[in-house]
Amino acid sequence: MSSLKRIAISAPLVALFSLAQSPVFAGGDGGGTSASYGLSNAATKSVVNTLSRGTSRCRKQPAAYRYDCYRWVYRRAANQLRNNDAYSEAQQALEQVERSLEAVIAQNRDTTQPKRRRALETYTPVKPAAIPRVKRATIQALEKAETILLRSPTNKQEHYTRIAEAINSNKVLLRSALLPGGMIRLAQTLVSGFLRQG
Known part of the structure; x- marks a missing residue:
């Protein structure tokens, strides 16, 4: 093969390799060092x-089913980061929440109630008396x-x-639910007043 033919064949390959290394194809956003870490x-x-959206949706579930719904939310979030080494610690943190919830739900499962299905997800209920304990375990996770x-x-x-802030928001909502009803209403009133002032 002549040298001219080799150059003609290799040129497109070099261009393709260069394109694959660009931030867009490497999984970055083109914004500085972020791209180099994926x-x-x-x-x-x-x-x-x-x-955020998953937790809001789970709050609409009956209390007994809510915590397995949360487990699914953290499972989905962790799966979004799979195969991206740049998010390895974040994935592990989210998986830790899922495992903790799975364990506490299994320990406190209410076998007298049926599971609930939503699309491809199935929620396992916990005993009503165990809800405060499950809630505390969720906050700890x-x-x-x-x-x-x-x-x-x-x-x-x-x-x-940013991911930690979303988790913290979920935690704040759970903690507020631990307060007696009157204190929840008081907290909501104070927050509303603060927002109006802002």
Whole structure:
């Protein structure tokens, strides 16, 4: 094969290799160092949305089924980060929440009630008397995940902090539900007044 033919064949291959190394194809967002670590605003936002929207939807479930719904939310969020090494610590933190919920739900399962199905998910109920205990265990799991994320390497802190904030919001909602009804209404009133002032 002549040298001219070899150059003609190799040129497209070099161009293709260069394109594959660009931030768009490497999983980055083109914004500085994030691309080199596989972090992206799109991936982070997707996980944050899964946590926020999923938790809001789970709050509409009956209390006995709510915690297995939360487990599914954290499972889905962790799966979104699978095969992306840049989010390995975040994935592990989310999986830790899922495992903790799976264990406490299994320990407190209400076998007298049927499971509930939503699309491809099936929610296992817990005993009514065990709900406060399951709730506390959930809060502890969220706190542990939040700590893992906030201790992330410097180059990951921007993205991991956003995920930690979503987890913290979930935790705050759970904690408010532990308050007696009158205190919840008081807290809502105070928050509403603060927002009006702002």
